[in-house]
Amino acid sequence: MFIINDTKLKEFVIDVFLQMGCPEEDALLAANVLLAADLRGVDSHGVARLTGYVRLWEAGRINPTPNWKVTYQTPSTATIDGDAGLGLVIAPKAMQVAIEKAENVGSGWISVKNSNHFGIAGYHSMLAAEKDMIGWSMTNASPLVAPTHSKERMLGTNPIAIAIPAGEENDFVADFATSTVANGKLEILQRKNEDTPNGWVQDKDGNSTNNAAALKDGGALLPLGSEPMRSNHKGYCLGSAVDILSAVLSGAGYGPWAPPFVSFLPLASDPVGEGLGHFLGAMRVDGFRPKEEFKSHMDNWIRRFKSATPIDESQRVLIPGEPELENTAYRLKNGIPLLEPVVRDLEEVAKKLKLDKLKF
Amino acid sequence: MFIINDTKLKEFVIDVFLQMGCPEEDALLAANVLLAADLRGVDSHGVARLTGYVRLWEAGRINPTPNWKVTYQTPSTATIDGDAGLGLVIAPKAMQVAIEKAENVGSGWISVKNSNHFGIAGYHSMLAAEKDMIGWSMTNASPLVAPTHSKERMLGTNPIAIAIPAGEENDFVADFATSTVANGKLEILQRKNEDTPNGWVQDKDGNSTNNAAALKDGGALLPLGSEPMRSNHKGYCLGSAVDILSAVLSGAGYGPWAPPFVSFLPLASDPVGEGLGHFLGAMRVDGFRPKEEFKSHMDNWIRRFKSATPIDESQRVLIPGEPELENTAYRLKNGIPLLEPVVRDLEEVAKKLKLDKLKF
Numbered sequence: 001m002f003i004i005n006d007t008k009l010k011e012f013v014i015d016v017f018l019q020m021g022c023p024e025e026d027a028l029l030a031a032n033v034l035l036a037a038d039l040r041g042v043d044s045h046g047v048a049r050l051t052g053y054v055r056l057w058e059a060g061r062i063n064p065t066p067n068w069k070v071t072y073q074t075p076s077t078a079t080i081d082g083d084a085g086l087g088l089v090i091a092p093k094a095m096q097v098a099i100e101k102a103e104n105v106g107s108g109w110i111s112v113k114n115s116n117h118f119g120i121a122g123y124h125s126m127l128a129a130e131k132d133m134i135g136w137s138m139t140n141a142s143p144l145v146a147p148t149h150s151k152e153r154m155l156g157t158n159p160i161a162i163a164i165p166a167g168e169e170n171d172f173v174a175d176f177a178t179s180t181v182a183n184g185k186l187e188i189l190q191r192k193n194e195d196t197p198n199g200w201v202q203d204k205d206g207n208s209t210n211n212a213a214a215l216k217d218g219g220a221l222l223p224l225g226s227e228p229m230r231s232n233h234k235g236y237c238l239g240s241a242v243d244i245l246s247a248v249l250s251g252a253g254y255g256p257w258a259p260p261f262v263s264f265l266p267l268a269s270d271p272v273g274e275g276l277g278h279f280l281g282a283m284r285v286d287g288f289r290p291k292e293e294f295k296s297h298m299d300n301w302i303r304r305f306k307s308a309t310p311i312d313e314s315q316r317v318l319i320p321g322e323p324e325l326e327n328t329a330y331r332l333k334n335g336i337p338l339l340e341p342v343v344r345d346l347e348e349v350a351k352k353l354k355l356d357k358l359k360f
Numbered sequence: 361m362f363i364i365n366d367t368k369l370k371e372f373v374i375d376v377f378l379q380m381g382c383p384e385e386d387a388l389l390a391a392n393v394l395l396a397a398d399l400r401g402v403d404s405h406g407v408a409r410l411t412g413y414v415r416l417w418e419a420g421r422i423n424p425t426p427n428w429k430v431t432y433q434t435p436s437t438a439t440i441d442g443d444a445g446l447g448l449v450i451a452p453k454a455m456q457v458a459i460e461k462a463e464n465v466g467s468g469w470i471s472v473k474n475s476n477h478f479g480i481a482g483y484h485s486m487l488a489a490e491k492d493m494i495g496w497s498m499t500n501a502s503p504l505v506a507p508t509h510s511k512e513r514m515l516g517t518n519p520i521a522i523a524i525p526a527g528e529e530n531d532f533v534a535d536f537a538t539s540t541v542a543n544g545k546l547e548i549l550q551r552k553n554e555d556t557p558n559g560w561v562q563d564k565d566g567n568s569t570n571n572a573a574a575l576k577d578g579g580a581l582l583p584l585g586s587e588p589m590r591s592n593h594k595g596y597c598l599g600s601a602v603d604i605l606s607a608v609l610s611g612a613g614y615g616p617w618a619p620p621f622v623s624f625l626p627l628a629s630d631p632v633g634e635g636l637g638h639f640l641g642a643m644r645v646d647g648f649r650p651k652e653e654f655k656s657h658m659d660n661w662i663r664r665f666k667s668a669t670p671i672d673e674s675q676r677v678l679i680p681g682e683p684e685l686e687n688t689a690y691r692l693k694n695g696i697p698l699l700e701p702v703v704r705d706l707e708e709v710a711k712k713l714k715l716d717k718l719k720f
Binding site: 023030072073074075076077078079105106107111134146147148149151152154162164170175176177178180181197198199200202206224225226229230231233234235236237238240241243244245248249250251254256257266272273283284286288289293294296297301304305308309310311312315316317318320324346360 | 372381432433434435436437438439464465466467469471494506507508509511514522524532534536537538540541552557558559560562565566567574582585586589590591593594595596597598600601603604605608609611614615617632633639643644645647653654657658660661664665668669670673675676678679680
């Protein structure tokens, strides 16, 4: 395990994006999104993915200087063509469009096509919460999840993030994959050579398994709910809705046609849309009731839930976003832990792009 | 088991609402919503609940002639005060406001306070889909669900429905509680004297149990995901978001302050808002891309998912809304099955309101 200061890590990430040809503003934005994941403890979506973005760029699948544009709109809705840019850059810019629409008519909803992986969903919805709006953010992703009764992988882990502003309390930030667990959790178990709990994955024939490597052998992640008897059709519904809002609505590749994140997998030979899709929304809370009134009730909601009687005195009820805030405070002070394979990957990236090695 | 023709049943339900003092238009609307549940096979939310509405009316908690109004708005958002009306009436009328806003500015989002139970969520979102819009519908409800790590019930089963229009295929209609299962499923097992599968409920101390009567003994439903190890914090996040959008945003009773559906339970002595809350939304699909283009890709999405390789050849992958459509077709032709206790309840209602007995 290596520990690195967040500012040093961010400078390195900015340099990588600059070397890829991104404009300075975009390189900074993309680095902010990646670092937010590492600070919040979502290690699978931070710099651990940097090498993946570089490989997609090498394969010509990421355009570092996208000429993104609104292609279709009404006062409260729009579709944005991301011009194959980094999702890390396109998504926060699309959220700005949503925020402007919300400022004008109360809410703004943007479906994005022709984009790439956008990092953690929570980052984008938090941009709206900072403006006293409820922020929504979703994306489709490489197909890894099998619908209820399916052997075949049809959906990505298709996350949903909802950020809701509070007053004195910290904002409510829910950010979760619509599968039972995200792929990152399997990767951790594989490194440790451990089995998965029941209900996370199925093997290539659709049978339940505890093999953390099942995905590599043609298996699939299970939708939120884990098994049909525990209502995993609800996770399938949610993942499907995210896919449709992000990709069918915008004109991106949907379902099994969603482009893979790993550059060594080929793109669909019969594409139904362009790139990956996102869906972003912002709703002004004062489009519904006076802002201070809303925030004071949000504070009351949060305090009441924090004080719910716990099953075990040592583990109180948490508010969505609380663990991520604690991680951020800790890592800003003590540094960001990086696993050895991640450091090796970053060193390889540095060499490839003729950058100085990451300093610890 | 009794079988009754849907038209006869609907006439009876209309008469009940008329006797409660509802205007003709409202009685018809409320009956349509209840019958939609019985036709779609969501038996727990249809006429089985009629006696519950009547009791709430007797207790003075339902106003049959509500003077509902928009109390706050922007071009794409609004809050509606339901004036303690039937949710069965207020919710579809609120959806009409959402649809009008969407016609004007692309989308419309309505948070409703001071309402009551609104029947099946799917009915309301389908009103938008009929207009080539994506319809959203949610509601908070009596607290029966324990958040992750909580012994205490803090949330309702807080359902979410999303209806998405297709072209030649049937519309996509997802409609599900954000708990692992809805209370109706427990009631069925209790009648049969059977245990629940694992992961549906916890007992009053927060321990897992298979006792279908656990709720009556102070236990709680578990959030979607079923157990912490299977990510039930995600169901807790979803249920919380529904609660906040429906009730904190509008000014209704939220969390444990949500008013109970059963009239024998008292209202909170320290209310934080008025009545129950809903959240309804409509987004024009042609606010994002040409309507026919969207619909043809929706058809393609649906066909591809229907043809996903099944685990078991005898059970193909279903599209959200498919089983409910099959039920509707069957029950329109063959009648609606009613359990004996439901028929007894309806006979009691008829007697109480001096109506003719239900004829089979």
